[in-house]
Amino acid sequence: MLNITVWNENRHEQNNPKVRDIYPNGIHGAIAGFLQDEGLKTRTATLDEEAHGLSEQVLQETDVLIWWGHLAHDEVDDLIVENIKKRVLEGMGLIVLHSGHHSKIFRSLMGTTCDLKWREADETERVWVVDPSHPIVEGIGEYIELEKEEMYGEHFDIPAPDQLVFLSWFEGGEVFRSGCTYQRGQGKIFYFRPGHETYPTYHQPDVQRIIQNAVQWVAPIERPAPVYGNAQPIEHIKVKQQD
Amino acid sequence: MLNITVWNENRHEQNNPKVRDIYPNGIHGAIAGFLQDEGLKTRTATLDEEAHGLSEQVLQETDVLIWWGHLAHDEVDDLIVENIKKRVLEGMGLIVLHSGHHSKIFRSLMGTTCDLKWREADETERVWVVDPSHPIVEGIGEYIELEKEEMYGEHFDIPAPDQLVFLSWFEGGEVFRSGCTYQRGQGKIFYFRPGHETYPTYHQPDVQRIIQNAVQWVAPIERPAPVYGNAQPIEHIKVKQQD
Amino acid sequence: MLNITVWNENRHEQNNPKVRDIYPNGIHGAIAGFLQDEGLKTRTATLDEEAHGLSEQVLQETDVLIWWGHLAHDEVDDLIVENIKKRVLEGMGLIVLHSGHHSKIFRSLMGTTCDLKWREADETERVWVVDPSHPIVEGIGEYIELEKEEMYGEHFDIPAPDQLVFLSWFEGGEVFRSGCTYQRGQGKIFYFRPGHETYPTYHQPDVQRIIQNAVQWVAPIERPAPVYGNAQPIEHIKVKQQD
């Protein structure tokens, strides 16, 4: 049974009545809700909790971490970011949503600025499937349509994804690599673009299905960690060790 | 419940007592056996059956096809190869083993010669995991060791794999990309190197585990096929259609 | 000094006065022209010439082959397709333009249907750079804009490109992976989407620059071919050869 932790900055919900109306339990509450509906064991954590709700024990018990942040990336403690990164490299799955592209944890795992273009203009977004074989698109049609969303546009300053799953189209003339997978250490990462706080994106069934699929896809596998450092040669090969 | 079809050329087993001793039920029988032990619904098919045991109905009912061939690639009917390819592009999983690298179906899906170096010299092979996050290595250690195997060496004339899972080391000085995944259409493909007919490779538990994992990994997902051809624009966008 | 061969089906130019007006010397003539302006040694070849203008000698002397076809893919001789493929695997560069996505040579190298969505509706296309480090985008801005083009849309049934260089946006709601690189054997391939015959796309300086850059990028390197087949072990390692 997977243990999911849904992390949310949870600031827009405090400051903006429009966001609170759409997500009365917070973005974290909405996401945790539809995951629990699928029988997943889910907890939430937010920025203003002690250790941002991500103590070493919580991280140790977490199989998949979902991340939504925007206004306060800088307030996330560097030490906790290091702990998260360590856990990802050990195998914990990570799903980074929307404006989480600029989070410390995502930038640290990518090695790039993760900069992009954006525009808040109530544009229609079409999220096209480009890899119809990928488990993350199970149960989805050729594309999903979001009537109004914030635009994110290329160039998106990320490493070339291991797998490009979705591409977004926006009314105003931009495209975006909106579903990207990465392997880092023993961990699997999925970045998924949609989810601006002023739109009910996470209430849309297709979006929920994609996140549910992604939880399964990034989930850790059972295996012993690789051993690093000084190594012995294969027994029957005579290799001269130095003194 | 997945339906697996294990295809084997089944010629070495007829011609070579050594092979028959190792695989009294054929290589196909051995592979089908350890998959059935895991509760998978498995059938076998061989070259000398009608339509090589791969009628359109069999292919239609197959979720994952496993392929072992060596001596008689040219005897496989081009029309059946086309049928298999069509099914892979529709989503049927394909696992190509060892000398299947030169099969018509694999070369047709790769677009290259799939040539390689080889040597039959009872060499030890170490199959190293290079992607410890991949579901295909679940339950496996850092490497698996095969005491005696045929050598396959680079350059292996394949497209760069989507994911490189295993690398092999051989005593005589060669390396080989021995676990490679590919997406083609809606289908997923896994090439796995080990399994020369004169060694009991498919009786080794690690090898069995990898093939079991690969069956799950290449399995098709449920989704409608993409639509191709002449397309209508998004409704609220005024695009002038030509007459 | 590179030898470039520009191949064109050259049928629209015969049948459609509009196309002839835009490309009085044919699409092949236009492309050859702007390559020659850069000092490149260029010849042309067309479908209705003997051997489609692609004798073994011509292929042998060609470092980079550029391919434009649409109406008559089926009329291209299978044997000549085989010869082209052999040359690509030996190192000849290949640039496939626009409707060449459905050519025999491209489909054979890809292993997929290369199907896509299309619409002829005078739509604006924006071709966005997604890899700003790639030599193919040298001298180009963030995107190039084509005022009117045919739409090509996802899903584009190709293997995941080795490098995704361009993504296209179309007014009517579609996106497309419009600049894709592939390695096959010792050869390099670039697929570039723009260039519908009824628009003056190949007269646009940005498009010309991209094709010029691509010629340099796909050009073969000097090296001996890999050796395939039965191989000797490294000398100082005692590996027992079988009798």
Next chain:
Amino acid sequence: MLNITVWNENRHEQNNPKVRDIYPNGIHGAIAGFLQDEGLKTRTATLDEEAHGLSEQVLQETDVLIWWGHLAHDEVDDLIVENIKKRVLEGMGLIVLHSGHHSKIFRSLMGTTCDLKWREADETERVWVVDPSHPIVEGIGEYIELEKEEMYGEHFDIPAPDQLVFLSWFEGGEVFRSGCTYQRGQGKIFYFRPGHETYPTYHQPDVQRIIQNAVQWVAPIERPAPVYGNAQPIEHIKVKQQD
């Protein structure tokens, strides 16, 4: 004309007479030497110089930075690492050699630990070409052989390379992804494994050729930087901007 800066930690050369015998001008001097022989404009920089020899001006003037470090990764100033990273993302090429795998700059660009196995046992290394189409292997045979080298073995904790160019074989039973390319921002990176300080590896012509080729391959291209941040829509599309 490219400007190359060869950076070396330059500590082994001070502490170990054996290293000083092999590289009387330091590893940096040896590398700068064979690049200058090819007519490249090359300078060197070392750890103990002010700002490690990498002032902002030096970095600004550098097109390609080559990095060799081992004992003193921790002594490299974080601020200078940030400056280097910024320049790589802006387009400066980076070649990381051997034990530079554990340098701050490489780990920061990779997002992983970059851990590996190692053994100092005078083992023969064979560096096999796996991408015979790549400009970095121009002029090289199927493999290069290094009579004695330190072993580096998998698992190598790096992101899957964009392009895997070389694979190494070692006597003692290990394999290693020893030539890896990455794109980060507008920059290109090449990691190349060989070059332990107690062996004359950088005097070997094949190794020199590979590094010369890599310099050309990672060199920046001329192009304007992408623009990030708030963006205007395409003119003829009516998208409502928010207040």
